[in-house]
Ligand SMILES: Nc1ncnc2c1ncn2[C@@H]1O[C@H](COP(=O)(O)OP(=O)(O)O)[C@@H](O)[C@H]1O
């Protein structure tokens with residue numbers, strides 16, 4: 001029996017064999033306002049309230065209090081859980097850029113996760129991280145480029161360096177024994193599934209959230225682009241955000257007249 005981590009999103013788990021694979025990495029991507037953060041908060045809320053798990057939420061965009069306030073609207077009191085030691089929310093202000101030499105935000109994320117040992121981990125989101133290039137010496141250290149490439153640093157574009165930052169993060173997440181959700185964002189009309197264009201290949205699973213601003217009955221939806229080791233639905237799943245959070249409907253239910 002393969003261990004699964006139910007997401008707690010009504011309607012979703014039965015379509016993915018019960019939940020995410022334990023210790024897997026899922027990329028949740030989509031345009032702003034599609035429900036990525038709410039989905040992820042629901043995932044960790046479910047883990048801690050239903051399975052008594054420890055959960056960690058690294059926010060790189062919003063302050064912890066703002067995330068807590070948003071979650072409270074859905075009845076998820078993470079502040080209380082943090083006081084009990086079951087949750088740990090951490091805000092990393094990447095714009096400050098005051099890290100000691102040789103230390104990256106990816107290192108800090110790894111250290112936080114290694115210390116707290118969460119069962120479920122969310123990173124919201126990769127976007128600021130992808131604006132922070134990784135030093136070339138580190139690329140060599142992590143074996144991401146060889147010594148030969150180091151001699152020709154001008155050939156390593158800044159874009160590649162930022163991608164490597166995400167590469168490093170995903171590699172480190174592999175070593176942390178927890179089920180992770182990482183959030184990214186897709187620019188409009190992009191052919192890629194994430195902004196960094198790397199995470200979609202490195203993640204075990206990719207979920208896309210969509211929002212069509214047209215006057216339809218249901219204009220939010222979700223698609224599962226891939227899910228390793230899982231027979232998953234290929235349907236466009238109608239999605240709803242209510243005061244209880246995110247829920248998924250069967251296509252035939254949503255389009256029934
Ligand atoms: N109580 C609510 N009921 C219905 N929809 C809501 C509610 N609260 C927020 N939303 C919707 O959720 C969106 C924000 O979701 P969020 O997860 O923060 O998006 P993302 O992280 O993808 O940018 C808002 O734009 C709004 O449309």
Ligand SMILES: [Mg+2]
Nearest residue numbers: 036037038124
């Ligand atoms: Mg968000």
